[in-house]
Amino acid sequence: MPIPRNFFARHAVEVAPDLLGCVLEHQTADGLVAVELTEVEAYAGRSDPASHAYRGKTKRNAVMFGPPGHAYVYFTYGMHFCVNLVCLGEEGSASAVLLRAGAVIAGEDLARARRTRGAASVASRDLARGPARLCQALDIDRSLDGADVCAADSPLRVRAGAGNPARSATVLSLGDDPPGTPRKIMTGPRVGVSSAAEVPWRFWFEGEPTVSLYRAHVPRKRKLVTP
């Protein structure tokens, strides 16, 4: 059963930590791949300089301005997709949660086939470790932009973890803790954003091996300018 839509009808900063431990799954003709979310980031709308919605509604980010519980998928760096889940703190808030990483709990072979190109091998923990990798493992692209993740018949959907609705992580257990032990949620600055870098809106499970490495934003070298 998918998560009810009102789960997403809150500020992204509230929704984000609650998404940890929830399951994102994508059903395609090739099969099902599911991940338990282990790392996310919250983005507000007009008030957040780091948000794609900061400068208003465009063709690309239109879904962010729509109803909550839908996927906002964007293309970046000429080769990567990233997926967000739209939230709604207030009408037209255009906020969302970026799904940065997860642990594959179903369809691992299919996920690996998608992530493996050429002779490369991919460790299980790296299958969906990073926002673009997560999309590649689940075969998420712009055709899923606007997909309703709260609909049971949607190919892309989100459901609660194996235990409680939020913050459960019963499938994954860490270290010596018995399965079902609630895991600690950590917060910190968002990865790779150039503005509002000090806002601690990144959330992840402490010690979880699928969480991506933190990288501060580094402006890319500009094209050569004449002196």
Added chain:
DNA sequence: ATGAAGATTGCCT
């Protein structure tokens, strides 16, 4: 019309 930067990743030294 044109250019610059980007919510990244993988390969190279």
Added chain:
DNA sequence: GGCAATCTTCATG
């Protein structure tokens, strides 16, 4: 740790 790959979007002229 550094940098190329690759193309869409937005700002500027």
